[in-house]
Amino acid sequence: xxxxxxTRLIELPRHAREDGEVVVAESMVHVPxxxxxxxxxxxxxxxxxxxxxxxxxxxxxxxASGAADVxxxxxxxxxxxxxxxxxxxxxxxxxxxNTVVFHKPETVVVVLCDRLYEAHDYLRDYNEFLQFRKDSxx
Numbered sequence: 001x002x003x004x005x006x007t008r009l010i011e012l013p014r015h016a017r018e019d020g021e022v023v024v025a026e027s028m029v030h031v032p033x034x035x036x037x038x039x040x041x042x043x044x045x046x047x048x049x050x051x052x053x054x055x056x057x058x059x060x061x062x063x064a065s066g067a068a069d070v071x072x073x074x075x076x077x078x079x080x081x082x083x084x085x086x087x088x089x090x091x092x093x094x095x096x097x098n099t100v101v102f103h104k105p106e107t108v109v110v111v112l113c114d115r116l117y118e119a120h121d122y123l124r125d126y127n128e129f130l131q132f133r134k135d136s137x138x
Contacts, residue, residue: 001095001133001136001137002074002093002094002095002096003074003076003077003096004072004073004074004076004077004078004079004096005077006093006096007072007079007081007090007091007092007093007096008090008091009081009088009089009090009091010030010060010088010089010090010091011087011088011089012024012025012030012062012087012088012089013030013087014086014087021086023062023086023087025060025062025089025112030089031060031089031112032058032060032091033058033060033114034114035112035113035114036113036114036115036116037112037113037115037116037117038110038111038112038113039110039111039113040108040109040110040111041100041108041109041110041111042106042107042108042109043100043102043107044102044105045102045103045104045105045107046101046102046103047101047102048099048100048101048102049099049100049102049109050070050098050099050100051097051098051099051124051126052097052098052122052123052124052129053094053095053096053097053098053122053123053129053132054094054095054115054121054122054123055094055095055120055121055122055123055132056094056115056118056121057094057113057114057115057118057121058091058092058093058094058113058114058115059091059092059098059111059112059113060089060090060091060092060111060112060113061083061089061090061092061100061109061110061111062083062086062088062089062109062110062111062112063083063084063085063086063088063107063108063109063110064086064108064109064110065086065106065107065108066084066102066103066104066105066106066107066108067082067083067084067103067104067107068082068083068084068100068101068102068103068107068109069081069082069083069100069101069103070083070090070092070098070099070100070101071098071099071100071101072092072096072097072098073096073097073098073099074095074096074097074133075097075129075130075133075134083109084103095132095133095136097123097126097129
């Protein structure tokens with residue numbers, strides 16, 4: 001069972017020049033797992049996405065453009081992480097409820113996962129999430 005204290009910000013290598021920059025995220029180097037899936041989130045300012053947890057899937061959040069907060073919750077503790085630089089990522093392990101709040105127009109959040117999409121892996125109801133955590137700790 002993971003806790004909010006197991007989530008962590010990761011600074012990715014950033015190579016900047018006058019004509020732009022490159023941010024690197026390599027599987028098993030900067031991303032602490034083999035990447036099985038990638039998806040991209042776009043939403044209006046103030047929109048909330050996510051609002052779920054995974055039983056098994058780890059996620060690695062990057063904000064490629066704009067700014068977003070990721071609120072992580074383990075049922076006892078909540079912590080908010082602000083992603084507002086392209087080289088700042090957030091590792092969210094399984095069993096952590098997450099909500100992504102968009103703060104700027106044209107914000108783009110990229111999420112890397114260690115598992116393919118599996119509908120049964122999702123905990124989409126907060127009360128079911130709390131019960132899952134309780135049952136898992138017994």
